[in-house]
Amino acid sequence: MIFVTVGTIHFDDLVRGVDKAVGAGRIHDDVILQIGCGGAYLPHFCRYIHNAPTLEAFERSADLVIGHGGTGTTIEVLQLGKPLISVSNPGLSDNHQHEFLEALEAIGLVTYCRNIDDLPTLIAAPPRAMQLPAAGSPLAHEIAARIAGLNHRRHVQHPALTRMASLLLRGAELEVSAVLRPVSPPALPTELLIEPAGHA
C-alpha cells in the first residue's frame, strides 16, 4: 500500500497527480490519499481521508509513503523506517520545504521529487528505507535544564482579574480529555476512509 499525505493544508497538485496516475494505470499499487482540508480536487480513483488525529497508523501500514515535505511527516516516517518520497508544496510561505528537502536529499534521507509527473517512475523503483533513532534530543534536555533553573512565580489571583480573564476566554477552553490520545500505537481508522468519486 502507498500512503500519500499532504498535511494539514491542501495540496491539490499532488492529490490530482497521484489520482490521475492511478486512473491512467501508471501506478498499480493500492493507494490511500490524505487530502487535507479546503482543497478543490476530490480523488476519482483512490480511497482517501481528509484528516485524522494522527496519521501514524496509515504510515505504519504503508510500504511506501509519499509526503509533502512537512517536518512532522518526514521525521515520523523516517523514525518508522519506511521509504519516503517527498514532494514540496510551493504554495507555502517562502517555499521553505524545498530548502529542507534539498538538505535531507543531499544526505540520502529522502527522495525529493521535484516534478509530480516523475512520481510513477520513482514509485516503480522505491527508495531505500532509512531509520532515524526514536529518541534522544539534546535540545529537549537543554530547554528542560533552562526551565528547571527558573524561579516559581505563581501568585494569588485577584478575583476581578480572574473574572475578566474568563470572559476573554469564553469559547476558547477545550476539554482536556478531548485532546489526549493513548500512548500506544493507534489502529488503522478505516471508518474515516472515503471511497473515490469514480467508484462503482
Place this chain on the structure above:
Amino acid sequence: MRKRICVVGLGAGGFHYALERLIGEMPGDFDLVLVYAMRSQAQHNWRSGAPVHRAYAVRSPSVTGDWWLTSMWWSLVAFWRALAILVTTQPDCLLSVGSALAVPFGAAARVMRVPLFFVESMTRIKAPSRTGRLIQRLCLARRHYVQWPTLENDSGLTYAGAVSRGLHAVNDCAQLQQQIFGFERRDR
C-alpha cells in the same frame, strides 16, 4: 514544586509533532497548558505522559490566505486571549516551535514577565521564518533556538541540536553543510 509549561501553537502538523517530541523527551516534573492554533485539529491528538492542566484553542494570527489586516486583527485577539490564559493558568514559562501564535503570546508573556523559549522550525536552514524574525526583533524570547547550525549567530540565535536526534547528527554533518551551503561549522 512542579513547574508549569504553556505549550503554544499545537494542532498544525510539524509544529505539533515537534512540540510533542520535545515535551516527551524533557526530563523533570512539570504539568502543561496546551494552546492549539486550530480548533478543528484539537481532537485526541496530544500524546505525552506529562499531566495536562488546561487546554485552549486560539486562532492563529497567520493562516494561509489571510489578508494583512485580518492577521493584525487576529494578532490582537490572540494577544488578549494570551494575557487571559497567562493570568488564569500562571505558567512558569512558554514553549513554542515555529508557530505564528508565539508572537502575540510572546508579547503577552513580556507584559506578564513570563519567559518564552522559542524554537525555529526545522525547515528553516538559510534564514529564519517571518515569525522568527519578529520574535528576534522584538526580543520576545528568553532563548531563541534554531535547529540548523547555519542559522546560529551572535545576535541571539542559539543552536543546541534539533528536535530529533537523528537529524541532530545530520545537522552536524560537515559534509552536508559544505555541499549545500559552502559552510563549515566553527568550533565552540
